[in-house]
Amino acid sequence: MSSEPLLRVENLKTQFFTETGTVRAVDGISFEVREGEIVGLVGESGAGKSVASMSLLRLVENPGEIVAGEITYKGETIFGLEEGPDGELQERDDMLSNEEIRTRIRGNEIAVIFQDPMESLNPVFTVGGQLREFIELNRGLSKDEAKTEAIDMLREVGIPDPEERYEEYPHQFSGGMRQRVLIAMALACEPSLIIADEPTTALDVTVEGQILDLVDDLQDKYGTSFIWVTHDMGVVAEICDRVNVMYLGEIVEQAPVDELFYDTKHPYTNALLNSIPRPDRTVTELEAIEGVMPEAINPPSGCRFHPRCPDAREVCKRVHPEAKTVADADGEAHRAACVKHDAFDAGYEDSSMLEGAVGSTEREPESELAVNPAGDDSGGEGRE
Amino acid sequence: MRVVSSGIRLDEDSGYESDDALLELDGVTKYFNQDSGLLAGMEFEPSQFPPISVDRETVKAVDDVTLEIQPGETLGLVGESGCGKSTLGRTILRLLEPTEGDIYFKGENLADLSGERLRQTRSDMQMIFQDPQSSLDPRMKVGQIIEEPMRAHDMLDDEGREARAKELLEKVGLDPRHYNRHPHAFSGGQRQRINLARALSVDPDFVVCDEPVSALDVSIQAQVLNTMEKLQEEFGLTYLFIAHDLSVIRHISDRVAVMYLGNIVELAEKEELFENPQHPYTRALLESIPVPDPRENGARGVLEGEVPSPVDPPSGCRFRTRCPRVIAPDAYDWRGEEWAQTRAFMRAVKRRTFEPMPASRIETEFFDGDLPRGEAGSTVDEAIELIASDRNADIDADDETEHWSAATDLLLESFAEQSICARERPAYELEAEYGDGEHLAACHLHR
Numbered sequence A: 001m002s003s004e005p006l007l008r009v010e011n012l013k014t015q016f017f018t019e020t021g022t023v024r025a026v027d028g029i030s031f032e033v034r035e036g037e038i039v040g041l042v043g044e045s046g047a048g049k050s051v052a053s054m055s056l057l058r059l060v061e062n063p064g065e066i067v068a069g070e071i072t073y074k075g076e077t078i079f080g081l082e083e084g085p086d087g088e089l090q091e092r093d094d095m096l097s098n099e100e101i102r103t104r105i106r107g108n109e110i111a112v113i114f115q116d117p118m119e120s121l122n123p124v125f126t127v128g129g130q131l132r133e134f135i136e137l138n139r140g141l142s143k144d145e146a147k148t149e150a151i152d153m154l155r156e157v158g159i160p161d162p163e164e165r166y167e168e169y170p171h172q173f174s175g176g177m178r179q180r181v182l183i184a185m186a187l188a189c190e191p192s193l194i195i196a197d198e199p200t201t202a203l204d205v206t207v208e209g210q211i212l213d214l215v216d217d218l219q220d221k222y223g224t225s226f227i228w229v230t231h232d233m234g235v236v237a238e239i240c241d242r243v244n245v246m247y248l249g250e251i252v253e254q255a256p257v258d259e260l261f262y263d264t265k266h267p268y269t270n271a272l273l274n275s276i277p278r279p280d281r282t283v284t285e286l287e288a289i290e291g292v293m294p295e296a297i298n299p300p301s302g303c304r305f306h307p308r309c310p311d312a313r314e315v316c317k318r319v320h321p322e323a324k325t326v327a328d329a330d331g332e333a334h335r336a337a338c339v340k341h342d343a344f345d346a347g348y349e350d351s352s353m354l355e356g357a358v359g360s361t362e363r364e365p366e367s368e369l370a371v372n373p374a375g376d377d378s379g380g381e382g383r384e
Numbered sequence B: 001m002r003v004v005s006s007g008i009r010l011d012e013d014s015g016y017e018s019d020d021a022l023l024e025l026d027g028v029t030k031y032f033n034q035d036s037g038l039l040a041g042m043e044f045e046p047s048q049f050p051p052i053s054v055d056r057e058t059v060k061a062v063d064d065v066t067l068e069i070q071p072g073e074t075l076g077l078v079g080e081s082g083c084g085k086s087t088l089g090r091t092i093l094r095l096l097e098p099t100e101g102d103i104y105f106k107g108e109n110l111a112d113l114s115g116e117r118l119r120q121t122r123s124d125m126q127m128i129f130q131d132p133q134s135s136l137d138p139r140m141k142v143g144q145i146i147e148e149p150m151r152a153h154d155m156l157d158d159e160g161r162e163a164r165a166k167e168l169l170e171k172v173g174l175d176p177r178h179y180n181r182h183p184h185a186f187s188g189g190q191r192q193r194i195n196l197a198r199a200l201s202v203d204p205d206f207v208v209c210d211e212p213v214s215a216l217d218v219s220i221q222a223q224v225l226n227t228m229e230k231l232q233e234e235f236g237l238t239y240l241f242i243a244h245d246l247s248v249i250r251h252i253s254d255r256v257a258v259m260y261l262g263n264i265v266e267l268a269e270k271e272e273l274f275e276n277p278q279h280p281y282t283r284a285l286l287e288s289i290p291v292p293d294p295r296e297n298g299a300r301g302v303l304e305g306e307v308p309s310p311v312d313p314p315s316g317c318r319f320r321t322r323c324p325r326v327i328a329p330d331a332y333d334w335r336g337e338e339w340a341q342t343r344a345f346m347r348a349v350k351r352r353t354f355e356p357m358p359a360s361r362i363e364t365e366f367f368d369g370d371l372p373r374g375e376a377g378s379t380v381d382e383a384i385e386l387i388a389s390d391r392n393a394d395i396d397a398d399d400e401t402e403h404w405s406a407a408t409d410l411l412l413e414s415f416a417e418q419s420i421c422a423r424e425r426p427a428y429e430l431e432a433e434y435g436d437g438e439h440l441a442a443c444h445l446h447r
Helices: A049-055 A098-105 A127-139 A143-156 A162-166 A175-187 A205-222 A233-239 A257-262 A267-275 A314-318 B085-092 B115-122 B142-152 B158-171 B176-180 B188-200 B218-235 B246-252 B270-275 B280-288 B338-351 B359-367 B374-387 B397-414
Strands: A007-018 A021-033 A038-042 A064-073 A076-079 A081-083 A089-091 A110-113 A193-197 A225-230 A242-247 A250-256 A324-329 A332-336 B023-033 B042-044 B052-054 B058-069 B074-078 B100-105 B125-128 B206-210 B238-243 B255-260 B263-269 B428-430 B439-441
Touching: A007 A049, A021 A049, A021 A064, A021 A242, A021 A250, A038 A049, A038 A233, A049 A064, A049 A193, A049 A225, A064 A081, A110 A175, A127 A143, A127 A162, A127 A175, A143 A162, A143 A175, A175 A205, A205 A233, A205 B280, A225 A233, A233 A257, A242 A257, A242 A267, A250 A257, A250 A267, A257 A324, A267 B218, B023 B085, B058 B085, B058 B263, B074 B085, B074 B246, B085 B125, B085 B206, B085 B238, B125 B188, B142 B158, B142 B176, B142 B188, B158 B176, B158 B188, B188 B218, B218 B246, B238 B246, B246 B270, B255 B270, B255 B280, B263 B270, B263 B280, B338 B359, B338 B374, B338 B397, B359 B374, B374 B397
Parallel strands: A038 A225, A038 A242, A110 A193, A193 A225, B074 B238, B074 B255, B125 B206, B206 B238
Antiparallel strands: A007 A021, A007 A064, A064 A076, A081 A089, A242 A250, A250 A332, A324 A332, B023 B058, B023 B100, B042 B052, B255 B263, B263 B439, B428 B439
């Protein structure tokens, strides 16, 4: 735990400047990824998972922009700001240039696997050709060497008869096979970190099983770290070591996977877990979360989940909770952003119940005064 | 002409009050011609006379499906993409013409109906589609969308339709004041509710729901599922619920049918199917779903390979090419692990999952150095001769491919095609362990 993590993200904020206003897609998230672990980034669509993961590679496009925060990878600064002489924020000197990011980091150090394998592969080039070109450019191999390497990679990810299939086009591959090709591409430069953005969502369950197995095997072999972006709690339980739950641009809970499921500390995580039908037992009544996730352009005041939260009280409307350590799980911090925990000391117990909070559509205008009482991060036991 | 009744049901008597099944399928089959157009399927072969032949390949999307749906129940239909579940749903509504087989709705054969009679029957059968976005006309207002089916079936007058549309909006959990909004103003979950309201507007008895929640977020999924259950109770609906997600199926269904490559492979009551699955495919499906419980670390039962093409499905049991429990052919005398090893070797050769290697290494890798005895052993040996790298040192790539396919053919003909799984189509009725419903499993392990 003491050693420097592979990737550290601190207070990352990514915003989109649109005509209708500023969309705070990612609003101050902090997490880290250590060597050889799979970190989950979970949430519903619109929670900011994908924007967060793309920010890590500085792949956010106009009108989006990373406006604050620090991203450190292996001691190098991928993104960092400092105050310039005129008081304006400017990029720090030690921040990697676009050129360096492109040639050294993307693909070589941090690779990405996207959700839709058809859109990630060019339909007019052969699968093998695309893989070869990628290896050729990123690893500086000759054409022939790269081809041998490409065929090896295809075999490695379980594509039968790789020499034949090297010459085929993406449309001749099934969805599962295409996803394997993307995994091969991501692994080809032996990166230390792979960002997998919903890689199995478009696949059938039996194929999903095959891919998850493959990832398990490859991770054992190469020791690669993963950031696994998903909305599927089943996949999270299956492969992740630690999990970050996102809601409306913020990380609301951060815990090792077992604690997340068995010692849930945030009402949103809890509600999410209760709302999914289970494959392993019959649930007669699903406890749906009321309402829908509001838009990030005008998030609710205080705790962003309070309009849908079954535990919400008056204080939740006023106080914006920053994630704090609320429990300790074998030396791992279990962090949650909910004022009902003692660590916040926000007077939750004495606060009155919120009338008609659940399901109500009215919303307070954005409050500038996010009360944030000073509470020490280290102490505080989980309220059981 | 129907009369408006006080309640939401337009006609209290329209409910199906018989003890018989609401819907019966008897050997329903749907084939598609792969090509369409005048010259499709035409092939030019100069070597013969006449030099042109017509060869139409058919995709056997649904093949000989027989099942019943009882009034008021939810039948879950589950399977992977491409297994024919949506085609079956559309064929039932006669949106597609069945190639063969009969569909009885309330005891009437739909195939005999046509024109006006069919149109009228359709008001009793409705459908909800997967994509809530594309199934609503963006230029119509929500009210018009919901009233359209009523207008098509000539139900009620303008005022009555508007009143009913507003009432339905409330029933599906939307604000009746949104009557004049356009679909784009609604979220995915709300759009699916509009779809529900539209389907219910003509007061159907039977609704085919084709993946109605798979495009929705988990928390929204639960809301829509709960609404669907509530409506089922209130309107006395019967659902055919098509989905690929076994968790959703387990939640909403009374009985479940599992489909693979156009066939129903298993059909049982929900508890029985999930707790006591009898078909290897159902088992594999159940094992491969990720369970939202980190302490549940059961082995992931991973299926090998991919679903074969429905143009030329395997004979006998369609799952046999991937089945982990294919039955050993009786023609040979197997000992211990011999059949399992031979099967693994056969599939590895077929899929070419390993590189050419010397014969001795193949033997150690697949057979622990010990080939099966007798006839089986000599066939295996013959196949190894064809592909071993030390027996075929200097052949070029084309020849190598030929050798591999020769070996594959030899193994498949001698073993796979000899198994009962390849020769007979299975269909067995079993004793249910949970509940007292029937349990059908199409697997020869139960012969």
